[in-house]
Amino acid sequence: MHPSLRPFLSLCLLCCLASSSCLSGAAPPKALVAPIVYDTSTSLYAVSPLGGPPFDRALLLNLDSSNLWKDCMDPLISLSTLQAVLYGSAICNSASVQTSLITGDPGYVSGCTGLPTPICSNNSCSVFVSGSSSSSPNGVLWTGTISLLSTDGAHSGPLVSVPMFAFACSDDILLNAQGALPSNAVGAAGLSRAALALPTQLARKLSIQRRFAYCLPRSSIPGNGILFFGRSPYVFPPAGDISNHLRYTPLVFNPQEADSYFVGVKYVSVNKVQLPINSTLLQLTNNPSIIINGEPAVVGGTSISSTIRYTQLESSIYDALAREFTAAATGMGLSPVGAEGVFETCFDASAAQTSGSGYAVPEITLTFQGGQGASWTFTSSNSVAVVGDGKHICLAFQRLDKFQIRSIVLGTYQQQDALLVFDIANSMLGFVPDLAGLGSHCSNFPFSTSH
Incomplete structure (x- = not known):
């Protein structure tokens, strides 16, 4: 996690646990926000963590990625709170699907073998993780709960949980590519027009407008930028x-x-x-x-x-x-x-x-x-x-x-x-x-x- 985001997110999560606003049953907001941080070592921008594990690390801000994806193997994430997306399901059909993965069948083309893992599970849905092209590494779709801050456009508000959010698990192939991700980031927050990118999933699940905005912080000025989802005013003091x-x-x-x-x-x-x-x-x-x-x-x-x-x-x-x-x-x-x-x-x-x-x-x-x-x-x-x-x-x-x-x-x-x-x-x-x-x-x- 980027050092400037750790204390901010920790305090928000503690307050969330004591507040009903953290619950998915609360009235959905009209807009959500997340901080954006500039990474000097790569000249890339990172989005703050989107909740607790497995979403407790920063993600690359990526306009071209067709989904939210993260490295789920190092360290190995727990599958206890996640649900696999099966091949042929409605969620899988809306993605850039490559194939179905079948555990234990070494003869299956593009299949995987051995015990189930976050990147290999029976009849799981395999997708392209960093874009919609076949040159992208593969990942496996799961659903879990992410959390973002609500906003009235002038201030950030309580965290809002979004359950059953589809995301892709990958190995560390992109993390090991030099300069591919900001320091300490473990995946990407996909912002494309794709059905499983954040703007469309959030709009569908929270009944907010299918739009997002960002304001990238200047690298020479301390402080975070901001990522908006939905429709709200855009208040930047003193303007x-x-x-x-x-x-x-x-x-x-x-x-x-x-x-x-x-x-x-x-x-x-x-x-x-x-x-x-x-x-x-x-x-x-x-x-x-x-x-x-x-x-x-x-x-x-x-x-x-x-x-x-x-x-x-x-x-x-x-x-x-x-x-x-x-x-x-x-x-x-x-x-x-x-x-x-x-x-x-x-x-x-x-x-x-x-x-x-x-x-x-x-x-x-x-x-x-x-x-x-x-x-x-x-x-x-x-x-x-x-x-x-x-x-x-x-x-x-x-x-x-x-x-x-x-x-x-x-x-x-x-x-x-x-x-x-x-x-x-x-x-x-x-x-x-x-x-x-x-x-x-x-x-x-x-x-x-x-x-």
Whole structure:
């Protein structure tokens, strides 16, 4: 468990045991929340533990994962409070199913042998744990009880238990992959559109809206971010409820990645100068020269990531951005210094003017499909990174390699201190680009431990 979450969760659980609000029979809330923590060693974000064992460890915040999954083998979890999901059941049929596992039949394809374990049980339902693709490791579905904090949008409230919540048990294959999970995390909190991801299961079980929101804490500011489920105000002191600052753009459906989140970017600009970009790159199109599962690959477009740190751009888009950003930055008195570490476009920081909001650098704007005002402007806190012991500032965008099929992947560095609302039911993305511009931060949400 992340050190900053341990005392917080322990106190909440103790209070829960003494409160009827902890019981599943209590009136369901309209919204739930969980703290989000930034992990400096991996640049990933972790969601706080979701109750007692086996959900008492942090989980990776993952927009693409199709379920909640965790390592159940190290240490071996107790099955006494869990119920196996059987192959052919309604829950199993709603998942990305690979096969049925039959214990003790060594001749069964993809079967398992020996005594039942969390990852091998008679007639159990085998699923993909980290996504909906066959390249994902396998896990076995179980149901158990998770707990999240209720909220009125302004404060966190009592814990609410959610019984019979389906999740996947896996071994430690992903835990052993370097950089795959935040430090001390033991699985992932899947937030995709899939039927067994958290947003859809919580909406169905608690009759809350099928939507969630998150606000990623800035890595340079102490404190937790926040993950919301359901509909509520979004109160961040001293700005208050920032719901009226939300801008909306449609979520775009990609049939080959139906559970993931895509948006339509119309154009990219630097200081209001529109970049010369091939508009086809910004759309999802079929490419018959690339075959995925027997079908032409759907390429291009813009996806949203919760695990990639810096926004990645198709090569020609990156070149156009770097060229215009450098020209504008040079006009502001900055001196280019070439590449630095993982960044291609950097400048001498000593010549850059500073203000309360950071360095004075050109503004980068993504303009989305949708109504007026559906644009996202990145100021210096989200557009440049300080490197080289503070000597250089670099354009915090990276070039996609030639084997990637996306044109833009929106990274978490650009999402820091922004509120993103994923309205799955209405297929819309709402966003407040910069809480700092409203005088607040994602870490300002008043989590309470008095309940």
